[in-house]
Amino acid sequence: MGTPPPSDVYEPTDRTVPTRSAHRVSYDRELVHAILDEGRVCHLGFVRDGAPVVLPTLYARAGERLYVHGSTGSRPLRSAGRSDDGLPVCLTVTHVDGLVLARSAFHHSVNYRSVVVHGTARPVTDEQEKRAALDALVDHAVPGRAADCRPANAKELAATAVLRLDLAEVSAKVRTGGVADEPEDLALPHWAGVIPVRQRYGTPVAAADLAPGAALPAYLMAL
Amino acid sequence: MGTPPPSDVYEPTDRTVPTRSAHRVSYDRELVHAILDEGRVCHLGFVRDGAPVVLPTLYARAGERLYVHGSTGSRPLRSAGRSDDGLPVCLTVTHVDGLVLARSAFHHSVNYRSVVVHGTARPVTDEQEKRAALDALVDHAVPGRAADCRPANAKELAATAVLRLDLAEVSAKVRTGGVADEPEDLALPHWAGVIPVRQRYGTPVAAADLAPGAALPAYLMAL
Numbered sequence: 001m002g003t004p005p006p007s008d009v010y011e012p013t014d015r016t017v018p019t020r021s022a023h024r025v026s027y028d029r030e031l032v033h034a035i036l037d038e039g040r041v042c043h044l045g046f047v048r049d050g051a052p053v054v055l056p057t058l059y060a061r062a063g064e065r066l067y068v069h070g071s072t073g074s075r076p077l078r079s080a081g082r083s084d085d086g087l088p089v090c091l092t093v094t095h096v097d098g099l100v101l102a103r104s105a106f107h108h109s110v111n112y113r114s115v116v117v118h119g120t121a122r123p124v125t126d127e128q129e130k131r132a133a134l135d136a137l138v139d140h141a142v143p144g145r146a147a148d149c150r151p152a153n154a155k156e157l158a159a160t161a162v163l164r165l166d167l168a169e170v171s172a173k174v175r176t177g178g179v180a181d182e183p184e185d186l187a188l189p190h191w192a193g194v195i196p197v198r199q200r201y202g203t204p205v206a207a208a209d210l211a212p213g214a215a216l217p218a219y220l221m222a223l
Numbered sequence: 224m225g226t227p228p229p230s231d232v233y234e235p236t237d238r239t240v241p242t243r244s245a246h247r248v249s250y251d252r253e254l255v256h257a258i259l260d261e262g263r264v265c266h267l268g269f270v271r272d273g274a275p276v277v278l279p280t281l282y283a284r285a286g287e288r289l290y291v292h293g294s295t296g297s298r299p300l301r302s303a304g305r306s307d308d309g310l311p312v313c314l315t316v317t318h319v320d321g322l323v324l325a326r327s328a329f330h331h332s333v334n335y336r337s338v339v340v341h342g343t344a345r346p347v348t349d350e351q352e353k354r355a356a357l358d359a360l361v362d363h364a365v366p367g368r369a370a371d372c373r374p375a376n377a378k379e380l381a382a383t384a385v386l387r388l389d390l391a392e393v394s395a396k397v398r399t400g401g402v403a404d405e406p407e408d409l410a411l412p413h414w415a416g417v418i419p420v421r422q423r424y425g426t427p428v429a430a431a432d433l434a435p436g437a438a439l440p441a442y443l444m445a446l
Contacts, residue, residue, distance in 0.1 A: 015271075015274075015276075019297060019298055019301075020294050020297055040319050040322070040333070040420070041317055041319050041333065041335070043266035043268075043277050043279075043315055043317070044277075045266075045268040045275035045276065045277035045313070046275050047270050047273070047274070047275050048238075050270070050311075051238075051270070051311045051313070051341065052268035052269050052270050052275050052276075052277075052311060052312060052313045053238075053268065053275075053313050053339075053341075054266050054267075054268035054275075054277050054313040054314070054315040054339065055315065055339070056266075056315060056317040056335065056337050058333060071243050074242060074243055075242055078242075088273075088274045088275060089275060090268070090274070090275040090276050090277045091277070092266055092277040092278065092279060094264055094266070094279040096263050096264050096422075099263070099364050099365060101364075101365060101368060101372070101443075102372065103372055103373055104372060104373040104375070104379070105357060105358075105361050105369065105372050105373065105374055105375050105379075106375050106376075106379040106383070108360075108361050108364065108368075108372070110263070110264065110281060110364070112264070112279065114279050116276075116277065116278070118274065118276075134328060135328075137331075138328050138331050141322050141324075141331065141333070142322060142324060142418070145324060145331075146328065148413055148414075149324070149325065149326055149327060149328050149331070149413050150326055150327040150328065150408055150411055150413070151328055152327070152328050152329050153329075156327070156328075156329040160329070178428075178430055178431075179430045181430075185373055186432055186434070187434050188373055188434060189434050189436065189437050190371055190372050190373070190434075190437060191371075191429065191433065191437045191438065191439055191440050191443070192429070192430040192433060192437070193427050193428050193429040193430045193433075194427070194428045195365070195424050195425070195427050195428075195443065195446060196424065196425030196426070196427075196428065197263070197422060197423070197424060197425070198422070198423050198424075198425060199319075199420060199421070199422055199423075200420070200421050200422075200423050201418050201419065201420060201421075202418070202419030202420070202421060203419070204416050204417070204418050204419075205401075205416050205417045205418075205419065206414065206415070206416040207401055207402045207404075207415040207416045208401075209409055210414065210415060210416075211409070211410050211411060211412050211413075213412065214412050214413060214414045214415070215414065216414055217414050220324075220414070220418065223418060
């Protein structure tokens with residue numbers, strides 16, 4: 001009969017049930033995947049000497065697994081590699097979609113979509129999984145790119161550490177829509193509304209020393 | 224003679240000297256300020272029950288102080304308020320400026336600018352400072368806005384907690400420029416170069432129930 005299909009929501013836990021703005025929280029698996037897949041850089045938090053550290057880093061999703069990578073010399077990757085227990089992390093991805101300007105300072109807000117993943121990151125030691133994770137990391141930045149570059153050689157593979165974080169303790173938080181002013185403020189003369197914010201790609205800038213005939217590939221024209 | 228002017232660099236510490244990519248790190252005060260001032264949302268890390276938590280949140284800079292705010296009921300703000308020692312945090316701001324597509328998977332990279340601030344966040348209890356911090360938070364999102372909205376009333380002020388984090392243990396990290404491929408890969412047929420990434424504002428969307436005569440202010444036309 002095989003593995004049952006995953007539930008369409010992540011199970012809430014103590015850590016993923018918020019103390020406020022509960023109406024903005026979602027455990028919907030498709031929404032979580034969509035927010036993760038649209039992001040480029042995550043913020044990875046871990047604890048070092050009892051204090052929090054938050055570093056921006058590339059990541060990729062493959063099904064219900066997230067991967068981050070880095071030099072085998074970097075601090076989080078060394079920490080995770082040293083311990084059989086893995087490294088407790090919190091991985092957060094955020095999109096800012098708009099600035100919400102209310103008539104009152106208090107109701108100023110931001111439209112955003114974010115995902116917070118709690119869990120334990122563990123080094124990927126299986127070479128097949130590591131290669132697949134590195135492909136996923138390249139394809140996460142630009143879909144289609146992994147098949148159009150030289151794969152890592154043995155030396156590069158050895159110099160790269162990959163951590164895996166399973167999607168289990170996960171929540172999304174979303175604010176959309178317009179201004180939520182107090183009724184008594186509606187007559188105030190201040191402009192109110194939303195300033196959309198978008199991330200855009202510019203025109204690709206080719207390296208000066210491209211090989212003859214190395215044209216801009218179709219997957220980049222579509223960006 | 225007054226206070227001496229601040230040094231033009233932040234003093235490196237154990238936590239702000241990286242284990243790798245040292246050439247990308249800077250302690251330059253002006254660069255740090257510029258990266259912080261351009262950001263909209265930071266990622267604030269703290270430790271709860273021994274595990275890391277990373278949440279996106281608005282912030283503002285006023286000189287050598289950063290402010291974040293939230294409901295008095297939110298977890299980090301309650302944690303900071305409970306303890307006289309404050310809350311150890313790591314506050315990170317990141318701009319993605321470009322995707323760097325190399326001929327080899329290994330040399331794929333991202334052009335970015337980030338600032339990482341380590342320190343202890345403490346609740347702002349002085350009402351004057353709290354009001355100034357809230358103005359700074361609104362003006363950080365849209366310069367000029369704080370003077371063009373209704374300030375917080377006593378009830379709103381009481382419901383808002385503000386944390387202060389001094390800029391002392393700070394570093395910036397920047398990658399700019401083009402592709403850094405291995406010499407032996409330059410003849411490969413793959414396109415290589417940089418895809419610029421930019422955050423853009425869209426056309427402001429006015430609330431449907433604006434007061435008569437509430438025109439789009441000049442500080443929004445300039446965005």
